[in-house]
Amino acid sequence: MNNVLELKGKRFVQESKKGNGGGAAINSKVVVTNNHVKKLQSKLQSLREFWMNEDKPFSGILISVHYNKIVAKTNRISGLFKGDQSNYAIVGAKFNTEKTKHIITYFLEDVDIEDSIKLLENVSKVLTIYFTDGISKEVFEQKILFDRIDFKKYFLSKTLFRQIVADVSYIDDFEVEMARKHDKESIITLFDIGVDVKSVFNKIGIDILSSRILDNRTVYLDENQMNLLYEKAPYLVAMATENLSDLSPDDFIEEYESDITSIPNPGIEPTIGVIDTLFDKRVYFSKWVEYHDMVDDNIPKGQNDYRHGTAVSSIIVDGPKMNPWLDDGCGRFKVRHFGVAAGAQFSSFTIIKLIKIIIESNKDIKVWNISLGSNQEINDNFISAEAAVLDQIQHENDVIFVVAGTNKSREDVNKIGSPADSINSMVVNAVTKSGLSTKYSRKGLALSFFAKPDVSYYGGSEEQYIQVCEPLGATFVAGTSFAAPWIARKLAYLIDVLGLNREIAKALIIDAARGWNDAPTPEEVALYGHGIVPIKITDIIQTPEDEIRFLVTDVSEKWNTYNYHFPIPLKADTYPYYARATMCYFPLCDRAQGVDYTNTELNLHFGRIQDDGKLNEINDDKQNLDDIGESRSYILEGDARERFRKWDNVKYIAEKVKDRRVPKKSYRNKNWGMEIKTNNRLDPEDGVGLRFGVVVTIKEMYGINRIDEFIKNCNLNGWLVNAIDIQNRIEIHEKINEEIRFD
Template identity: 50%
Template sequence: MNSILQLKGQFEHQSGNSGGGKRNIPVGRFVESAHILSLINDLRSLQTYWSEHTLIKGALISVYYTSVVAKSNRIRGLLCRGASDLNDSIRGAKFAGEAPHIQHVFTYYVGLDIITESIIRLVAAKEIVEHDYNGKISHKDIEALNNGHKQYKHSARLAKTNFVNVVVDAFYVQKFSVDFAETDEEKDAIVTLYRTDVKTEDVFRAIGIDYLNAKKIDENTVLLRPDEIACLKENAPYLIAMKVRDLREVPPEESIASDPHIVQIPEPKQEPIIGVIDTPFCEDVYFKDWVSYESMLGDGIELDARDYTHGTEVTSIIVDGPTINPMLDDGCGRFRVKHFGVAKMGRFSSYTILRSIRKAVSQNRDIKVWNLSLGSILPIKPNFISPEAAELDKIQSEFDVVFVIAGTNGNPDQKPIPIGAPADSLNSLVVNSVTLEGNPASYHRVGPVLSFFHKPDVSYYGGDIGQPMHVCTPTGEGFVKGTSFSAPWIARKMAYLICILGFSREIAKALIIDAAAGWNRKDDVSCSIGYGVVPQRIENIVKTADDEIRFVMTGTTDAYETYTYRIPVPIYKDKQPFYARAILCYFPKCMRDQGVDYTSTEMDIHFGRVVETKGKASISPINSNSQGDEGGKHLYEPEARQLYRKWDNVKLISEELKDRAVPRKVYGAGMWGLSIKTKERLKEKNGRGLSFGVVVTLKEMYGENRIDDFIKLCTMRGWVVNRIDVENQIDIYNKAEEEIEF
């Protein structure tokens, strides 16, 4: 088998072109004055509503777009003043409607004077459309205006640019409205308020809720009692952006314990440490010396024997899974664990666990991989991320760690339901369960998250009917099934890749997903297995077949485009006989108050042969992606998301292996290129300096091993090429962890 190669060298950076051309509506479409009138009436109604509701200083207005819109097609001439960036006024985003007619709904926070100004602009635009265009303005008419071939005569109250912006806005906007979140007052809930000019503290004081003693997750997210929710709903229902139940119920894991037996295990040395967030750990098991336990439950909480079961079982797999399950030996060895008990079995408070997780991670910065096998029995919401997942994404962004999360369990006797929190965490590696035959487990649950993002990421063996997972319980050997027991196996592999082999978390996550997907990825519409089932043995992740070349590259996005055109692919008989696949992983900053537009940064991957035309070099991507290219095909937002996973933080592009191999034509010197183009949703440049990892696999069409040729060619072009030799890396790790006595 061939080792993975690590390519180190210089990436180039290039700024993007400012602006995107003059605005227009699609070819063959038009805007009628009657529709503009309906928007005027909407805003006049909102003007009346907000003049009567003065708890906040401005107005929250939900804009219903006609479809899922790109950032460039959001409103620019309405609800704004001058050249101000209206994206700064967005306070939430969701989807409405049913497939295939899904539409974006953005909630903006603006001043009352802005509503008045927008009405004036719409009235002026309506008059122009009626008098100069007979009540209907088309793409052709707007193009003539943009090119200066025609001017409207009716009104000078609206400059040409503003008029075009208002008309284009009217085309993409269906209506303006006020939205009210669905609420009930039966249970404690975590409530998030829209961000306005008035502090949450002042809002609560005005309507009679005690903010001083409230349990706050952040400035706008608070744990409220049923009576407080009722008070908020009565006095300011328009401020409720999101609401989820706080007390979550952990689905019971089926566990059958046998008689205690003694298992021999050596003393721990300097093995890597994995963090575990779970129910308490029993310190009377055979591997107790491998575990450092810390309870975060507080002194006043009473525990019984069953509270220790789940956490102990999960940790037993991380420490000594291959000994307990010889048929699942992954070749990763043993791991030490720092175990944090944060919840009793049964029901737990999301609010309490969120505080505990942040404290555990912030105080243990040396731990890079964390296992979280707790999850909610309730399905996730379609239009916003759970508070638990949002906090995990925030922690991963702040502390350079990665969470491996169980995909949560459902009822085998019922149709699969959506996964539960926190398995909707986008930056985490979410793991579902499969049977030994590779089929979804009987209890599996499904994605996607926010109607778009692939979750779970991957699947692994977690036990099922007739195929139980073996674990250690406080009373002896146990037989279990559940995603709680598939996630620890992947946490072991992530820790091996990061702590022993020295890969970044971006590369480690990419390698896991890439190995699961292979050439026959499984991320279908069912969203049950993820990209595929992760190989059992670690060598099947860190090594590749003799006819494959796999290399990894890391970088940071310091400009719009980060690229290299210097990847030399071997040539044979004047052709390049290779299939190609590449995966990109990054950990973007996420904004929960942006709703379905949760990820703030988009990285778009282009990988393929370098082509020179008319003195300019460009990449011919293996997936025909022309987004952002000069003269590239224009794609509407739904197409870009479906075809190229726009805004997803994991992108896998792959060619299909065919029965009849057709080697590639060599362009120029045979160089291939990699380009990462970065876009931002908000004005803040959250993507600048953001790390990414790329894993590329080249498969020789005739089964030949050309890795030595590739290494020589890379060295000639200035790349530093490291073979990832597993045994050598283990020796380096052990030497680095030795304690030296002076």
């Protein structure tokens, strides 16, 4: 077996983007006609009158644009509302029922709408005189036709006219969205209207306590307050989820064994954080658990409230002892356990606030396990409030959450429940011992696009249950709650023992689950994520002798972050390899943006360096090319999301391993290159300083071990090569954590 290699010492180079993107681009499948422009003008006028006559608790206007497709950032309105500042007026985004079109909500001033109506009126005049048959893509590209028009007569410039036409080509309609009423107490998120949330509710007649405000847009309302809000201002509600969550059920076998073997005292083992139900201090491994009860003393606590949390912590501490078939080679872990829920029902709002406090007060813990989950299904158009908090915490702090994929409570509940829609977290579904999806597993995706769950692991089934320790002794269980802790163990081993950062650790686990397998179907991703993680930690950090696996990590500062110094060994001036790469990062997310949730996109490019200096991509990705004019660089937004996982924070690119082996030709530059292209939806600074981790595997076509040659080439190219030798890393970990006594 070959050890995985860390490459350090040669920083990635940062490069700003060239050019401004080539100007306005019309929808190629649409002809912009005068009738359509007039229809949109009339609709805007009607909506303006609606808002003028509405007794609303804020100044401004909310208007939703119904686009005619899933639009890229560059195809959103950028002339009609607030010019090139229109993108900053977006306060929400969702898909239509069929998930084929964007519906994006803007917060505007009345003067913006007045200006937009005049713009459409002036554009209509030009179309009436000069473009009676409308403007198609072919007409739009004949710039000489526009040069003959005196646009000043119509209070327009040529550039503005073309931009408005381009905007209109992507718009079906304008509307005011009215939220569907919730009958129960809920966590409500309002559109960002630039006004203090307490002030808004006071004007509506709702007296909201400060303790029920999560942030300046998200609050917890009881049933009466909900009714009043929907009666007076339903257009303010961006998102709503019921506050009381039923705990996602797990199977417990009601048979206990009390003769569990003893356990040594803890030493320098790493600590994993657990946020769960209560923990019973009477169990045999209690010395390994530092317990904090966060549940209000006024809430009654019964024996059953200690079962789930105690069982989860028992896997983290001593799982392999109780389940020899799942011995991962990671040893034991200490646990800092925070009991945040008692009973089958709990307040999501309360837990959100507690999680923030817990993480802030326990900065030394890098890996956190959350096996709590809601029985309610996630929403297709927005991330849950719980998941959004986890994503924010992970972007701002050097931590990673492992979240259970939630279980079915009944047959009509199929989609995963919060917080398993957390994009930055590692979400884990369960499989049987045979590797098949369990009958209790629920399905992703999140926001109809993001690959959730991330991975799958063994969670117990009738074929082979998971043994855990509960307050009454050892018993057997099944559920995604008992699959997640095994992945938390692996992450903690990679981060705390082997010294890898969380980006690399997450990428290693996903890469190991995916392997060289064919791309999974959307249905397979919804159940299994990227695949089943190997049991043994050695199968993650070692490779067969015909493979070379190396790790690189850096931060993105500009549009292109690149490194052209990967010296893949040659054989007869060719490369006899298949290649794959997995990248992970933890972007800033914005729940108010709905389906356009992640603010930053990092796109991974890897391959040989051609004689023209461009990369010969291993996955033929033509996004983000420097030459905007190249026709091959144009990829529809929907296709980019489906084929290249655009906006997803996990990237996997790979060549297919084929029976017919054809080595790749080499170019003048004998190195391979990697480029990380950065795009931001809103603020250009969102992606600055964003760390990424990439795992690259190259497989020799003829089974030859070339790792020594690769290490030699790397040293000659200025890389510092560190082999991840388990025993060596353990010794370093022990040395760093040993207690020094002074006489």
